[in-house]
Amino acid sequence: MNSSYRYKRPDLAHERSNDSIHFVLRNQIATNQTLHQAIFPEVSVATSQKIISKMIKRGLLKRWFYYGTKSLVRLGPTAIARWGYPPVLARRPGPQVLPYLWGCLSLCTKSKPPLLRLLPEELEARFPGFPTSRDLQQWAFYCDASDETSKLGMIRVEFRTSGAIVIAKLCEQLHRYRTHEAINELFRSKRIFIHIVTATPEQESSLWEEAQRQGLGVELRTCHDPSLTMFL
């Protein structure tokens, strides 16, 4: 995804349809349940499913099935054509990216209050000068504005690798990213942190142990989502 790309806000008559499309655009995937929680909390589950089905019929969203009965929605061909979004957002997510998107969605929707995954243009606006290199664009970012200074959270989803390897890789990557002036400034002012989503609490604690042992040098936050084990 190119960060200089400006995503148009959907301009449908119903605001909640616009919100749904924007939610899927932001998180790249969604499920019936997450859309219900985030966009239509006031209506019943059955009603929200009807709304989603209508949007799928209109081609605004597209449902993809995985592991037989489970499904997720992504942007549909009509939404891509109408607002000119990148076609990649309407394709079936591959086996490597799906757990990552799933972990990010789970973190953003299950946190209280829900976190907003940043779109590239929002990232640029909030953290000017943030590099647009490809290896940085593979991360998902969110902004934590819970205290006075807004902090940038980099989301990582790890459930197939031991804590020691994850932290060692992170140290190496962060060392490389520090060559960018804007990121280095964020590190210096402690306005950047890593949020790792794992599958088990045991892996979470191993991450903390390793971060302390290897000296990660950046704020670490962790959480776990057992549903990630379905990707094993």
Next chain:
Amino acid sequence: MNTELAEWEAKFLFVALRCVTQFSSSFASEFWSVRPSVATRRLRKLEKRGLLKGRTVLASELPSMSVPLCTWRPGENYPHYGRISYLARRRWHSLPLLVKRVYYATTLSRSLFGRSAVKPPKDIQATHDVGLASVYLSYRRRCDKLTERCWLNESEYAHHRGRCVKVEDAMLCRDGQVLLLIDFAGAYRPDRVESLVRHAELYNVPIAIH
């Protein structure tokens, strides 16, 4: 079809990598309190997902061991090492080697619980590991409060001890305090039994030799 790991599956995997090294389907059957055929089916399912690895080996399995051959506490008289060695050796004489399917936790399941990869166990260790697994079950049967967090297999801590240092097979601990060292005896000679007791004396901890 892949589904989320159920709680009982996750708990079993945690035991498989923290408390035991290799185990047979009878261990799983007793752990889950299900029929052997059900346990085998569940193990195959976990194997298919790459979380367990099964292989066929030649191994002997001792009948259920609820009482240790010897228990020693610091301050007590030293046990008769020759007698313990004799008891440990004698029980293997009449046991046949059987073709058994044993399982162990793979690197993937170790990573899932934040553990680093270790070398796969050797075939020759199967008898010992299956025996230790049954010792774990006997403790679990006797004490309801014994959780998987209280039992530490040597693979969890042996690397902290350094090279050429004696390491018992497992330990019972609570709140970071070691309560009991546990060793599963093969055909031990008296001097090996003595070195185990001396080792426990050094750390001032009781030891149970099964």
